[in-house]
Amino acid sequence: MATTGYAQLPVPGGKQAPNTPGDLAALAQAIDPHLVQHVTNQAERDRVYAGAPLHTLVSADDGSLWIKTSATANVWATIYQPLPAWRPVSLAGGYEAGGFAPQVRLVGKQVHLRGRIQRTDGTTFPMAGVKVGDVPADCRPAVVGVWAGGASLTGDPMTGVGRFEVLDENTSSSLGGPGSLIWFSQDGLQVTGGTGVIWVDISGSYWID
Numbered sequence: 481m482a483t484t485g486y487a488q489l490p491v492p493g494g495k496q497a498p499n500t501p502g503d504l505a506a507l508a509q510a511i512d513p514h515l516v517q518h519v520t521n522q523a524e525r526d527r528v529y530a531g532a533p534l535h536t537l538v539s540a541d542d543g544s545l546w547i548k549t550s551a552t553a554n555v556w557a558t559i560y561q562p563l564p565a566w567r568p569v570s571l572a573g574g575y576e577a578g579g580f581a582p583q584v585r586l587v588g589k590q591v592h593l594r595g596r597i598q599r600t601d602g603t604t605f606p607m608a609g610v611k612v613g614d615v616p617a618d619c620r621p622a623v624v625g626v627w628a629g630g631a632s633l634t635g636d637p638m639t640g641v642g643r644f645e646v647l648d649e650n651t652s653s654s655l656g657g658p659g660s661l662i663w664f665s666q667d668g669l670q671v672t673g674g675t676g677v678i679w680v681d682i683s684g685s686y687w688i689d
Contacts, residue, residue, distance in 0.1 A: 488510075489507060489510050489511060490503070490506050490507055490510055491507075492507075513532070513533050513535070513536060515537075516537045516538070516539050517529060517532075517536060517537065517538045517539070518538075518539055518540075519538055519539070519540050519541075520540065520541050521540050521541065521542070521544075522540065522544065522546075524540075525538050525540065525546060525556070526554055529548070529554075530554040532548055533548070533551060534548055534549070534550065534551040535547060535548060536548040538556075542562050543560065543561075543562055544558070544560065544561045544562065545558075545559040545560045545561075546558055546559060547559060558588065561588075563585070563587060564585060564586060564587065565585070566583040566584070566585045566594075567583060567584050567585065567616060568581065568582065568583055568584075569582035569583060569584050569593065569595065569613045569614070569615060569661065569682070570613055570614040570615075570616075571597065571612065571613045572611045572612050572613050572614070574599055574600055574601070575597050575598070575599060575600060575612050575613065576597070576598060576599075576600045577595065577596065577597065577598075578595075578596035578597055578598035578679040578680075579596050579679075580594065580595045580596045580681075581595050582594075582595035582596070582597055582613060582682055583595050584615050584616065584619055586616075586618060586619050586688070589687055589688050589689045590685055590686070590687055590688070591615065591619045591621070591625065591646075591685060591686055591687075591688060592684075592685045593615075593682045593683060593684055593685065594682065594683045595681070595682055595683070596679050596680065596681050596682070597612050597613065597663075597679065597680050597682060598678060598679040598680075599678075602678075603678075604635070604675040604676040604677060604678050605631075605663060605665065605676040605677050605678075605680065606676060607665065607666065607676050608664075609655050609662050609663065609664045610655065610662065610663055611655045611656040611660050611661065611662050612661055612662070612663050612680070612682075613660075613661040614656075614659045614660055614661060615646055615659050615661060616659075617659065618688075619646075619659070619688065620646070620647075620648060620649050620658050620659040620688065621646055621648045621649075621686055621687065621688045621689075622648060622649065622688060622689050623648050624645055624646065624647055624648045624651060625644075625645065625646040625648070625686025625687070625688075626643065626644070626645050626686065627643075627644055627684030627685065627686060628641055628642070628643060628644075628684065629641065629642055629643065629644040629663065629680055629681055629682055629683070629684060630680070630681040630683065631665065631667065631677035631679065631680045631681065632677045632678045632679045632680075634677075634678050635675060635677075635678065636667075636675055636676075637667040637676065637677050638667065639667050640667065640677070641667070642663055642664055642665030642666075642667060642677070642680065643663075643664040643665070644661065644662065644663060644664075644680075644682060644684060645661075645662045645664070646659065646660070646661055646662075646686060647659065647660045647662065661682065663680050665677065665680075
């Protein structure tokens with residue numbers, strides 16, 4: 481049969497009438513990979529279209545749209561995906577939300593955090609590193625996540641900033657295991673007997689890959 485268009489779709493000739501059912505089936509099979517396929521969610525995409533050809537386009541009920549980027553593996557690029565909801569950060573014992581709920585959002589391979597944390601007894605944070613919470617398992621980085629975190633300027637602290645770390649999957653310490661959210665600061669040591677900050681702001685981001 482002759483072919484037409486960029487997709488090289490098979491077009492039966494005028495003398496192929498006896499073969500019409502087979503010709504229509506061949507045309508349908510040729511068209512199918514160029515259609516937008518429909519699924520309920522990503523899990524169904526991975527299950528149903530794992531063996532689909534390169535360039536297969538799949539849309540989910542929530543509007544997510546992916547294109548297959550491998551002819552042999554179940555690998556996809558995201559064209560569009562709705563932002564996921566914010567989720568709570570699990571706080572360590574002795575710590576609570578400080579005015580703004582500590583939350584985390586995973587967008588693609590980047591984790592975003594927001595919110596404040598304070599001690600439940602109203603005292604200041606220890607001057608050495610201290611675990612203040614945990615991120616969800618899917619937000620644990622491949623290498624330790626690090627960013628500058630803000631803090632209260634009440635009392636002795638002068639700079640109002642410290643360092644946050646989220647421990648990666650292969651790291652643990654006396655402060656915590658993988659996914660632990662840890663605060664480090666020396667703010668408050670400017671005066672004899674100085675104390676640390678009374679709250680910290682976890683706003684920041686890091687990559688999980």
